[in-house]
Amino acid sequence: MRAMEAADIHIIERCKKGDSNAQRQVYARYSSMMFAVAIRYTNARVDAEDVMQEAWIKVFRHIKSFSEHNSFEGWLRRIVVNTAITHYRRNQKHQFQLDIEEVHATPNDFEAFKEIDFTKDELAKAIAQLPKGYGMVFKLYVIDGFKHKEIAEQLGIDLNTSKSQLSRARRYLQDVLHAMSQRAKKE
Amino acid sequence: MQKKMKNEEFDHYIQSQFADEAITPPQQIEGAIFAAMAKNSRRKKLGVIGTGILVLGALAYGVNGTMNTTRVVTETPPVAVPVAAPVAMPVTLEVLDQEEQPIQKQEVHDDVLPAAAASASIVLEDSDAVENARPDNLEAVASRSVQPVVSNSQELPAILHETDSEVWVMPATVRVKE
Numbered sequence: 336m337r338a339m340e341a342a343d344i345h346i347i348e349r350c351k352k353g354d355s356n357a358q359r360q361v362y363a364r365y366s367s368m369m370f371a372v373a374i375r376y377t378n379a380r381v382d383a384e385d386v387m388q389e390a391w392i393k394v395f396r397h398i399k400s401f402s403e404h405n406s407f408e409g410w411l412r413r414i415v416v417n418t419a420i421t422h423y424r425r426n427q428k429h430q431f432q433l434d435i436e437e438v439h440a441t442p443n444d445f446e447a448f449k450e451i452d453f454t455k456d457e458l459a460k461a462i463a464q465l466p467k468g469y470g471m472v473f474k475l476y477v478i479d480g481f482k483h484k485e486i487a488e489q490l491g492i493d494l495n496t497s498k499s500q501l502s503r504a505r506r507y508l509q510d511v512l513h514a515m516s517q518r519a520k521k522e
Numbered sequence: 523m524q525k526k527m528k529n530e531e532f533d534h535y536i537q538s539q540f541a542d543e544a545i546t547p548p549q550q551i552e553g554a555i556f557a558a559m560a561k562n563s564r565r566k567k568l569g570v571i572g573t574g575i576l577v578l579g580a581l582a583y584g585v586n587g588t589m590n591t592t593r594v595v596t597e598t599p600p601v602a603v604p605v606a607a608p609v610a611m612p613v614t615l616e617v618l619d620q621e622e623q624p625i626q627k628q629e630v631h632d633d634v635l636p637a638a639a640a641s642a643s644i645v646l647e648d649s650d651a652v653e654n655a656r657p658d659n660l661e662a663v664a665s666r667s668v669q670p671v672v673s674n675s676q677e678l679p680a681i682l683h684e685t686d687s688e689v690w691v692m693p694a695t696v697r698v699k700e
Contacts, residue, residue, distance in 0.1 A: 370545045370551075374545055392555060395559055455543070478536060478540045505529065
């Protein structure tokens with residue numbers, strides 16, 4: 336892991352000097368991760384390709400501002416997530432306004448399953464079924480580690496709306512996973 | 523069948539499932555990204571070249587302007603001539619004084635009486651011809667009261683200085699009624 340990081344630092348330094356070979360090496364190493372994140376946020380391959388292209392251009396344009404003390408993968412992930420959010424906001428405006436009135440108390444615990452044995456693809460499919468507003472908050476909070484304050488700022492929504500969206504997303508996902516589990520048992 | 527599970531545990535489970543997510547992107551994306559990068563780079567280079575040309579042009583214009591200014595300066599000395607003119611004036615004054623001197627002496631010699639010459643403090647010069655032709659009674663008066671006006675050009679500053687201290691030098695023509 337250490338050796339990988341040292342190699343990354345060397346390649347990043349070359350990228351900062353505009354070395355196109357180094358840029359292609361970075362792309363080869365991280366493009367799969369970037370594309371997976373883009374697909375997770377857009378739920379559509381075509382949109383994911385647009386987000387991916389835009390994100391990589393941002394990466395190479397701003398790579399001089401990256402500090403080697405931080406995680407390069409984390410930095411890349413943030414860029415692609417932010418690009419996906421921009422893409423999402425461009426296409427989805429005023430989506431959260433109705434949900435603000437539907438805020439309910441969030442239970443501390445929620446019903447889950449006796450056996451959590453879903454594959455990643457099954458989880459991805461379940462998350463993709465979440466309504467767009469719910470899904471966005473859930474992915475940002477649970478998978479990418481954003482705080483509610485950051486989510487509210489990024490999506491242009493109220494802090495409490497972010498919290499309620501997350502609560503509903505968990506319940507919704509629980510229902511979806513439960514249904515999938517029941518279906519699997521029957522089969 | 524279902525049991526309670528804390529939100530944090532569920533979140534952690536989901537997060538761990540997506541920790542090493544990877545989906546291979548279509549190959550044409552790479553080409554599109556690097557083509558866009560190359561285009562941006564070309565634009566940047568053109569921008570830099572354009573800026574360089576502008577800067578050089580501005581510098582060349584500035585240098586031209588400076589050269590024009592220098593030429594004007596070299597042409598200015600004729601303008602400065604009037605400034606030098608007052609310096610030449612004392613010379614003309616000297617010439618005038620030297621020319622007028624014999625006339626003064628001549629007139630005193632012809633007409634002035636001893637008393638009148640003393641009261642007017644006439645300045646007489648020590649020309650040999652005038653001294654020899656002068657009567658004895660006039661000679662005493664002249665030697666008592668006369669201040670030298672200008673004997674030659676080198677004495678001019680001294681005379682001017684005396685003039686400043688209110689020592690009057692009168693024209694030599696003095697007529698006294700009997």
